[in-house]
Amino acid sequence: MPDETSPEETSPEETNTGGTAGAATTTPPTAPRLTWRRMLSDLVRPSRAQAFMAIVLCLLTTAIIWQVRVRSADDTYAGMRRADLVQILDQLNANATKLRQDIANEEAAQRDLQSGADSRKVAQEKANARLKELQVLAGTVAATGPGIVITVVDPEHQVTGDMVLDAVEEMRDAGAEAVDVNGVRVVAQTWFGGSAGAVTVNGSPLQSPYVITVIGEPHALEEGARFRGGLVSQVQAPQVGARVDISTRDSVEITSTTQPKQPRFAQPTR
Numbered sequence: 103m104p105d106e107t108s109p110e111e112t113s114p115e116e117t118n119t120g121g122t123a124g125a126a127t128t129t130p131p132t133a134p135r136l137t138w139r140r141m142l143s144d145l146v147r148p149s150r151a152q153a154f155m156a157i158v159l160c161l162l163t164t165a166i167i168w169q170v171r172v173r174s175a176d177d178t179y180a181g182m183r184r185a186d187l188v189q190i191l192d193q194l195n196a197n198a199t200k201l202r203q204d205i206a207n208e209e210a211a212q213r214d215l216q217s218g219a220d221s222r223k224v225a226q227e228k229a230n231a232r233l234k235e236l237q238v239l240a241g242t243v244a245a246t247g248p249g250i251v252i253t254v255v256d257p258e259h260q261v262t263g264d265m266v267l268d269a270v271e272e273m274r275d276a277g278a279e280a281v282d283v284n285g286v287r288v289v290a291q292t293w294f295g296g297s298a299g300a301v302t303v304n305g306s307p308l309q310s311p312y313v314i315t316v317i318g319e320p321h322a323l324e325e326g327a328r329f330r331g332g333l334v335s336q337v338q339a340p341q342v343g344a345r346v347d348i349s350t351r352d353s354v355e356i357t358s359t360t361q362p363k364q365p366r367f368a369q370p371t372r
Contacts, residue, residue: 248353253311278323
């Protein structure tokens with residue numbers, strides 16, 4: 103019998119086979135590919151809303167970083183004891199008072215010079231006063247005034263040159279105007295060295311007790327020495343075992359002097 107099956111009645115397998123042999127079908131993009139394409143498109147051409155959100159996030163990040171830095175700075179003082187904070191405040195007040203007095207003196211001298219009344223005499227007196235100040239700072243003349251005397255007794259021979267240098271620097275920070283260590287005038291060219299028990303100043307050995315005579319505002323100087331982490335706490339630590347005595351006086355005299363050295367490289371500017 104002749105085959106009566108019509109073309110429209112082909113089996114599904116034949117239909118699929120024919121479709122595969124013919125033109126290739128297009129596979130739609132998967133979801134991950136669409137997501138990445140959309141993200142790349144947003145990065146290249148962001149919308150107004152996205153740009154606005156980026157600015158807001160940038161400002162928010164900046165504010166957070168600033169806040170963290172402020173809190174970190176506050177932690178420096180947050181961990182201090184009340185007595186330490188009072189010492190810092192007292193020292194700042196003493197420095198501010200001295201600066202105000204210096205400003206008042208300079209303004210008074212300026213008014214005298216501008217008034218024209220015996221201006222040459224005023225200028226000469228001002229120059230002489232300034233010369234004396236520079237001589238005291240340079241250590242070329244003896245000095246007297248209020249201050250303190252610090253005595254460091256080192257029975258264990260553990261005090262080093264660095265400790266003595268730190269003590270001198272602390273006194274300068276507290277407003278010292280003249281310093282003497284065991285009869286040696288301390289100026290800009292003075293240097294300390296030596297290991298534990300063998301302290302030297304300008305290459306010459308120093309012996310315990312170390313006596314540091316300082317001229318300046320007594321209260322500020324004493325607070326500078328007793329400040330936590332300063333001279334007293336450093337040399338009286340168990341690993342050093344030294345003893346510190348601080349005496350405040352209304353009048354301290356420093357008789358030691360030094361001869362200024364001629365600079366080799368620095369020259370005054372004309």
